[in-house]
Amino acid sequence: KAGVTQTPRYLIKTRGQQVTLSCSPISGHRSVSWYQQTPGQGLQFLFEYFSETQRNKGNFPGRFSGRQFSNSRSEMNVSTLELGDSALYLCASSLEAANYGYTFGSGTRLTVV
């Protein structure tokens, strides 16, 4: 079966712009989580969606937002981009919850200039 698909793979944006990243989970998976990965901070949890509802939220500013659609596909949006937002953004899908384990997408590499 198809894995977790993230688009786009690479993105270059200018400070102050906004960006939308997309994630299509494995068919049948209802939970989608987003993580930000940077060399200095490791993997930091952004948010988790389950059945179109935000179930958990990490400690990120309100510029970071997300949503999940009825087909479980998810998007995350970052507004007013800052240089420090440059990172690999990873989407992970799970059947129901974290204790089932995650399947990760390949990530979107965002560079803010």
Added chain:
Amino acid sequence: AQSVAQPEDQVNVAEGNPLTVKCTYSVSGNPYLFWYVQYPNRGLQFLLKYITGDNLVKGSYGFEAEFNKSQTSFHLKKPSALVSDSALYFCAVSSPSGNTPLVFGKGTRLSVIA
């Protein structure tokens, strides 16, 4: 709240030698523990998972992990390292309910030298 510690940023091992990547955890209740591997510019790939039962868990690519409840550890092991095992390894823990996100360690970079 759960937490994971990977005490080594970097582990170097010669090809053919056994390898160990260390992980300790903290969680209320019985833990769900995971190991993932990441290759450059890729997402994380699942290696193995511990839920309950046998303390030695076997996973992908010849890796295994040993669960030790008294030491709250879940070390990743492989009897004979390959150069292709060189990558970034993450340990993660989930609460028994699973209603909080997976918490990851900071990662350990494994270098296998030919």
